[in-house]
Amino acid sequence: MTAAGARPDIRVVLADDHVVVRRGLAVLLDTLPGICVVGEADNGAEALHEVARHRPDVVVMDLRMPDVDGVEATRRIMRDFPDTAVLVLTMLSDDALVADAMRAGARGYLLKTADQHEIERALHAVAAGQAIFSSAVASHVLRRVGAEPRFPALSAREREILGVLATGAGNAAIAARLFLSQKTVANHLSAIFQKLGVSTRAEAIVVARDAGLGRDG
Incomplete structure (x- = not known):
């Protein structure tokens, strides 16, 4: 719980169909000051439900998920809940997927090789309305645009x-x-x-x- 007068926590929903990865990330984020995981989803449809339920500041979104994939989930979140930022966290660095995620409205794009400090910095950045992406992704976006x-x-x-x-x-x-x-x-x-x-x-x-x-x- 945030103390009176302190900066409110960044409320996060995690969307990843790999439960071990998702739970590990949840444990990691809950150890970071100023960040609170309020919901989890194992596909894009559940991510939309969790966003509607919790109205988080940030959704950490994988791209390859069953039912509704991460790109489409991002697009719907931006349409229905524009105050929620999407930070893509995935193993995929395919040119088309990077571009599709950005066009869908994702504010950040990191690979799962990112370390704790990169993820923490990215969460604070996208929650503040900034755009951020790993250097490993930049060349892919450049080739596309x-x-x-x-x-x-x-x-x-x-x-x-x-x-x-x-x-x-x-x-x-x-x-x-x-x-x-x-x-x-x-x-x-x-x-x-x-x-x-x-x-x-x-x-x-x-x-x-x-x-x-x-x-x-």
Whole structure:
């Protein structure tokens, strides 16, 4: 239980059809301060049920699951529960699957080879509205969305916003840093995504960082 005045715990639902992996992850996460596992599911349909029941901050989602797979479950969560972030944690690094998960709305993508610190950092990041993915995944996303960012198509303001986005900042942080409204930032980001040929902020961050933006953020 969170003490009065303390930062509330990040409430997590785990979705993985391998019970040993899922239970091991639950035990690990429950030892981390500020993180609380509130539900578990062994397929995408159960994940949707647990999200509706608990309204968690983050769903840690495997991709290959029976009934409803992780990509479709992510898509439905983003449609019905947009305040819940999805962090993909899987053994799969296939180009198409990475891109499909990001387009479905996943805010982060880690491989199961990630260590405790990477997982903890990713949970805090996606819960705060940031996008995060392991370096092992970045090359796969780049191959899918194109390694050459079309920055000449961006306006000066759009390039400025992209540079701040590349640090992992959410819309509120971008707005505060550049003295813009969040609505203006959202409108610019929509234009940026279209011009870069990407569908999500995670893909945009990969393209921007490959061009050298945001590395010191």
